[in-house]
Structures are given as structure tokens and as C-alpha cells.
Amino acid sequence: MKLAVCLKRVPDTTAKIVIGSDGASIDETGVKFVPNPFDEFAIEAAIALKEAAGDGETVVYSLGGDASKETIRTALAMGIDRGVLLQTAGSQDGLEIAKALAAELKDQDFDLILFGKLAVDNYNYQVGPMTAELLGLPCITSLAHLSVADGKVEGEREIEGGMETSTCQLPAVLTCDKGLNTPRLPSLKGIMAAKKKPLEEKPVELGAGTFEVLGLELPPERKAGKIVGEGADAVPELVNLLRNEAKAI
Amino acid sequence: MANKFSGVDFYDMDSLLSEEERAVRDTVRTWVDEQLMPIIGDAYVEGKFPEQLIPQMAELGFYGANLPERYGCAGLNNVSYGLIMQELERGDSGIRSFASVQGALVMYPIHEFGSDEQRDHWLPRLASGEDIGCFGLTEPDYGSNPAGLITTAREDGDGWVLNGTKMWITNGSQASVAIIWAKTGEISDPASIRGFIVPTDTTGFAARDQKGKLSLRASDTSELILEDVRVPASALLPKSSGVKSPLMCLTQARYGIAWGGIGAAMACFEESVSYSQNRIMFDRPIAQTQLQQERLANMLTEITKAQFMTLQLGRLKDAGTMTPFQVSLAKRNNVNMATECAREARRLLGANGILAEYNSMRHMANLESVYTYEGTHDMHTLILGQKITGLSAF
Numbered sequence: 001m002k003l004a005v006c007l008k009r010v011p012d013t014t015a016k017i018v019i020g021s022d023g024a025s026i027d028e029t030g031v032k033f034v035p036n037p038f039d040e041f042a043i044e045a046a047i048a049l050k051e052a053a054g055d056g057e058t059v060v061y062s063l064g065g066d067a068s069k070e071t072i073r074t075a076l077a078m079g080i081d082r083g084v085l086l087q088t089a090g091s092q093d094g095l096e097i098a099k100a101l102a103a104e105l106k107d108q109d110f111d112l113i114l115f116g117k118l119a120v121d122n123y124n125y126q127v128g129p130m131t132a133e134l135l136g137l138p139c140i141t142s143l144a145h146l147s148v149a150d151g152k153v154e155g156e157r158e159i160e161g162g163m164e165t166s167t168c169q170l171p172a173v174l175t176c177d178k179g180l181n182t183p184r185l186p187s188l189k190g191i192m193a194a195k196k197k198p199l200e201e202k203p204v205e206l207g208a209g210t211f212e213v214l215g216l217e218l219p220p221e222r223k224a225g226k227i228v229g230e231g232a233d234a235v236p237e238l239v240n241l242l243r244n245e246a247k248a249i
Numbered sequence: 250m251a252n253k254f255s256g257v258d259f260y261d262m263d264s265l266l267s268e269e270e271r272a273v274r275d276t277v278r279t280w281v282d283e284q285l286m287p288i289i290g291d292a293y294v295e296g297k298f299p300e301q302l303i304p305q306m307a308e309l310g311f312y313g314a315n316l317p318e319r320y321g322c323a324g325l326n327n328v329s330y331g332l333i334m335q336e337l338e339r340g341d342s343g344i345r346s347f348a349s350v351q352g353a354l355v356m357y358p359i360h361e362f363g364s365d366e367q368r369d370h371w372l373p374r375l376a377s378g379e380d381i382g383c384f385g386l387t388e389p390d391y392g393s394n395p396a397g398l399i400t401t402a403r404e405d406g407d408g409w410v411l412n413g414t415k416m417w418i419t420n421g422s423q424a425s426v427a428i429i430w431a432k433t434g435e436i437s438d439p440a441s442i443r444g445f446i447v448p449t450d451t452t453g454f455a456a457r458d459q460k461g462k463l464s465l466r467a468s469d470t471s472e473l474i475l476e477d478v479r480v481p482a483s484a485l486l487p488k489s490s491g492v493k494s495p496l497m498c499l500t501q502a503r504y505g506i507a508w509g510g511i512g513a514a515m516a517c518f519e520e521s522v523s524y525s526q527n528r529i530m531f532d533r534p535i536a537q538t539q540l541q542q543e544r545l546a547n548m549l550t551e552i553t554k555a556q557f558m559t560l561q562l563g564r565l566k567d568a569g570t571m572t573p574f575q576v577s578l579a580k581r582n583n584v585n586m587a588t589e590c591a592r593e594a595r596r597l598l599g600a601n602g603i604l605a606e607y608n609s610m611r612h613m614a615n616l617e618s619v620y621t622y623e624g625t626h627d628m629h630t631l632i633l634g635q636k637i638t639g640l641s642a643f
């Protein structure tokens with residue numbers, strides 16, 4: 001099985017975000033960056049599928065600057081075989097990114113191309129399905145369960161109030177949701193091995209695109225919580241406050 | 250999802266770590282968040298080492314991580330190794346102790362003093378957690394003065410016969426193999442101390458759990474009794490010679506403990522910061538009081554100082570120029586510092602601070618063991634005193 005994983009470097013979800021002076025991007029100083037958590041489900045799925053198949057190749061692609069090499073090496077440390085950095089200053093336009101990925105991925109005979117369902121930095125849900133469209137491949141999004149057999153993939157996705165099961169032929173594009181698996185941690189040996197795995201760098205030109213982020217705003221600060229007591233004794237007061245103060249019930 | 254620990258890094262020490270060092274640290278940190286933190290409080294109260302963690306730690310490569318890859322180890326540098334110890338001790342000193350003993354006190358002496366056959370046989374099994382080791386140096390009457398030990402090894406036919414009692418042995422009851430230090434010559438002659446690899450199922454070998462511990466409760470501490478324990482000639486660590494051999498092992502372990510102290514202190518600091526911001530008393534968070542702010546400022550200052558000293562210690566170790574005296578200074582400082590942080594954190598938490606649900610009192614109690622083992626705080630004072638003055642006061 002030949003599997004591709006597309007991976008984005010994003011700010012750690014616990015990082016304290018400061019908006020940059022342009023008002024439309026984040027200030028990256030002192031921010032810790034990590035592999036997009038949803039992409040980690042894709043990495044785990046790819047490694048597990050290759051392990052189950054007994055042979056094959058897993059390749060991770062990331063679009064970004066030099067710093068994305070560290071993110072790629074995290075995937076290599078988890079067990080992906082090799083990495084490709086598509087070097088660019090990046091773009092906010094999902095379609096331009098999908099075009100660059102599709103240009104790279106086409107004619108490479110991947111059985112599956114895996115994405116996270118969204119990147120936690122901009123929550124666009126776009127790049128996976130757009131890449132599928134550009135490659136003319138079927139796509140199942142937001143997978144919570146996945147099985148591959150006889151040249152077909154069967155996926156389950158959580159939909160409002162239930163589960164949907166769908167199937168498509170390989171090759172296909174999948175986007176992965178939480179719950180699909182538990183991504184493994186990079187082992188210490190894996191971290192050492194990652195340094196020796198191939199990491200190819202290819203400059204890519206992104207189109208200007210038509211999409212632009214105009215502004216970013218932090219959510220209003222949450223007010224401090226209130227502890228009304230502990231255990232069963234606290235319930236009447238809690239109900240009282242929910243009813244009369246918060247007017248939630 | 251488990252709570253994520255984000256560390257304490259006031260002076261951007263991360264910028265002095267390599268990508269690989271940070272990656273190692275992050276793996277251990279996440280593992281501690283996900284696997285250790287949810288169970289450690291209960292394990293501590295029950296007084297049981299959480300054995301289910303042994304294979305997980307092996308799988309991720311925590312045992313003997315600074316030893317070569319050819320033995321199934323990760324082949325990391327010593328700063329990475331130290332960061333592993335820091336992160337484990339952020340969880341619990343008992344878990345760090347387990348890994349310290351396995352790596353620095355069992356695998357290290359086999360690697361350093363063992364024959365090729367011994368290395369090839371034991372190291373991969375210890376790295377994979379298939380075998381668990383313990384280190385028997387301390388005896389009931391010889392703690393701070395191990396050179397005086399009275400366990401004997403006598404040559405007999407084509408093997409050795411060991412007799413004696415070892416006390417306070419971490420992993421003693423769990424271990425499948427023990428490194429036993431014994432005198433092969435006169436009891437008055439510390440130069441005759443040699444190390445032996447003794448499978449714990451050998452006839453005459455018994456381990457007894459040390460009951461009643463109020464510290465390091467999630468760790469196995471045992472007494473070892475050796476009665477006419479007969480081992481083949483191949484059990485002797487051929488390159489071990491004299492009391493300096495076990496002391497070399499202790500230098501390795503103490504190096505890791507110096508890092509570990511920082512981890513425990515960070516855990517207590519983090520808990521203090523978050524608790525003080527959430528605990529409202531007199532209509533404001535206790536974080537908004539000068540007394541608690543002083544506690545927090547002191548903790549952060551001491552942690553930051555220890556971080557840079559210990560990072561440099563690691564760089565010296567990687568350069569091959571680190572001395573045991575430098576290790577003594579860091580062990581002494583950092584464990585004492587962590588003990589102080591834990592005590593202050595426990596106090597800041599008020600009544601909640603005495604609960605196992607919070608971490609600070611567990612760290613506080615644990616650190617009393619760490620303060621005493623691997624050379625008591627006092628002994629490191631005397632080692633430094635001797636180094637400074639040229640005069641031994643012990």
C-alpha cells in the first residue's frame with residue numbers, strides 16, 4: 001500500500017495566542033508549534049494501514065517554510081517512511097494549497113491520501129476535499145472509523161445524531177476526525193531514526209488566490225467561575241443559580 | 250483528554266535545546282500527562298508501583314536511553330537523557346526512580362564493567378523491560394559509607410558464593426536481576442569490592458518489601474537477603490574494581506536526579522500557580538496577595554537557576570568533562586530546591602494541599618527520599634567541602 005499524509009504545522013492548542021500588528025495574523029514569537037492534531041490521526045492511520053498490509057510506503061507532505069521540517073520529522077519519528085517539504089511562504093487560500101498538493105501528488109500512484117479533517121489554526125475544512133476534487137478522486141471526510149479491503153475503503157463518519165457508513169474505490173482521499181485512532185507518541189528510537197530518513201525539499205509557487213483574511217479577534221475573556229460547594233450538598237444552590245442568576249434553566 | 254503540562258521556561262531555555270532534545274522531552278511529557286498522571290495518586294495511596302507502565306516505558310525507549318543503539322537503546326545524548334528524568338519526576342519521583350535504577354544503576358554498570366557476552370545478553374533484555382533490575386549497594390549498617398560494606402563474595406570452584414544483606418533497594422522485589430556489590434577480599438579492603446550480576450531466582454536469594462514507607466510509596470523498596478547464593482564465574486562484572494565502580498554508577502544516577510528535581514519543582518510550581526489563581530479568599534484570588542506571590546516568585550527563580558546550571562552540567566557530560574563534584578553540587582542544590590518548592594506549594598494549597606488528588610504533598614514526601622538517597626544532602630555538602638578545601642570531613 002502506498003499512502004500519503006498531508007501535514008500542517010500549527011500553533012499548539014494550549015499556546016497563548018497574540019494577534020499580530022497587522023490585525024489579521026497571529027504573532028508567532030514564543031508560540032510553540034506542533035503537527036496539526038487532526039493530521040496526527042491521519043499519520044497514525046497511514047502507519048497502521050502499512051503495518052497491517054505488511055509492506056508499502058508512507059510519505060508525508062507539508063507545505064510551508066523551513067520550520068515545517070521539524071513538523072515533518074515528528075511524523076517520521078512516529079514511523080512515516082519519508083517526507084517532502086513543499087517550500088513556500090504559505091498562503092491563507094485553501095484552494096491554492098490544494099492545487100500545489102494536487103500537482104505534487106498526481107501520478108504518484110498513492111492508494112490513499114490522508115488529511116486531518118481541518119487544521120486547528122484556521123478551521124477551514126477545505127484542503128482535503130479540494131485536493132480530492134482536483135485529483136478527480138473520491139473523498140470521505142471526517143472519518144471516525146476506517147477499514148480497507150479488496151481495493152475499497154469503508155468509512156464511518158459521525159453525523160448529527162448518528163453515524164453514516166460509506167464506501168468508495170481506491171485510490172481515494174480521506175480526512176480524519178478525532179476518535180479514528182490514538183496517535184502513537186514518537187518513541188525515543190523513532191526520534192533518532194527520523195534524523196536519518198529522507199526529507200526532500202521542493203520549492204513550489206503558489207498562485208495569488210482570491211481569498212484573504214481581513215481580521216482576527218480573540219474571544220471575549222471568560223469570567224472567573226464560581227464554586228458553589230461540593231458533592232450533593234451543592235446541588236440546590238447550583239440549581240438556584242442556574243435558574244435565577246444564569247437563567248439557563 | 251488529559252491536562253497538558255506546558256513546563257516552566259522563563260528564560261527561553263528551549264532555544265538552547267536541539268530539536269531532538271525537545272522532541273524527546275515532549276514525548277515523555279505527553280506520556281506522563283496521558284498515562285501516569287491519571288493513576289499516580291491512587292498508586293501512591295495504595296503503595297504500589299504501577300507495573301502496567303513498565304512495557305509502555307520500554308516501548309518508548311525510556312530505559313538506558315543514553316546507551317548505544319546496538320543494545321536496543323535509543324543512543325541519546327545526556328541532555329536528552331536528563332530531560333527524560335526531569336519529565337518522569339514531574340510525574341512522580343518513584344517512577345523516575347524506577348527508570349534511574351534500570352538505566353543508570355543496572356544497565357550502565359553492565360555496559361561499563363561488563364564483558365561483551367554480558368552486554369549482549371543483558372542490555373537488550375533490560376532495554377525492552379523483559380528483565381527488571383535492581384542495584385544492591387546499601388546495607389543495614391553501611392548507608393552513607395558504602396566502602397564499609399560487609400557483603401562477601403568468595404571464590405568457590407568455578408563460581409562465587411555471596412552472603413550478606415542489602416537494605417533500601419529500589420525495585421528489589423520486582424527485579425529479575427540484581428547488581429550486587431560485595432567484597433571479594435578482606436572486609437577492611439574497599440578496593441576488593443566487585444559487582445555481580447545475580448538473577449533473583451538464584452537459590453539463597455530473597456527479597457522482602459520494606460513496609461510502612463511514608464515517602465516514595467509508588468515505588469518498590471526492598472531488603473535483599475543473600476544466603477550462600479552461588480553464581481557462576483560469568484556473573485562477575487570483570488571490569489569492576491573497588492568502591493569507585495559503584496560510585497561511578499551513582500554519579501550517573503545522581504546526574505539524572507539533578508534533572509528530576511527540576512521536574513518535581515516544576516510540577517509544584519504549576520500546581521501553585523493554577524490553584525492560587527482559582528482559589529478565592531477574602532473576595533480575591535489568593536494569587537493576588539503578596540505572600541503567595543513571593544512564594545511563586547521564589548519557586549520560579551530557583552527553578553530557573555537550576556535549569557541553566559543543569560543544562561550546562563549536561564553539556565559538560567556530553568563533552569566528556571563533567572566531574573562527580575559538579576554532579577554533587579547539582580544533586581544537592583536541585584533536590585533541596587525541589588523539596589522547598591514542594592513544601593511551599595503544599596502550604597499555598599491550604600487544606601487541599603494535603604490531599605492525594607493534588608500533587609504537591611506527594612512530591613514533598615517523595616523528595617524526602619530523594620534528599621536522602623544517592624548520597625544524602627549532607628554527604629554532598631561534605632564532598633563539596635572536601636573538593637573546596639582539600640580536607641575530608643567524613
Ligand SMILES: Cc1cc2nc3c(=O)[nH]c(=O)nc-3n(C[C@H](O)[C@H](O)[C@H](O)COP(=O)(O)OP(=O)(O)OC[C@H]3O[C@@H](n4cnc5c(N)ncnc54)[C@H](O)[C@@H]3O)c2cc1C
Pocket residue numbers: 350384385386387389391392393394416417418419420465470618621622623624625626627628631642643
Ligand atoms: C526510598 C529509598 C530507596 C533507596 N534505593 C536504594 C537502592 O536502590 N540501592 C541502594 O544501594 N541504596 C538505596 N537507598 C539507600 C540510600 O542510598 C541510603 O539510605 C543513603 O545512602 C543514606 O544511608 P542511611 O540511610 O544508612 O543513612 P546514614 O548514613 O545512617 O545517615 C544518617 C544521617 O547522618 C548523616 N551522616 C552520615 N554520615 C555523616 C558524616 N560523616 N557527617 C555528617 N553527617 C553524616 C546523613 O547525612 C544522614 O542525615 C535507598 C534509600 C531510600 C530511602
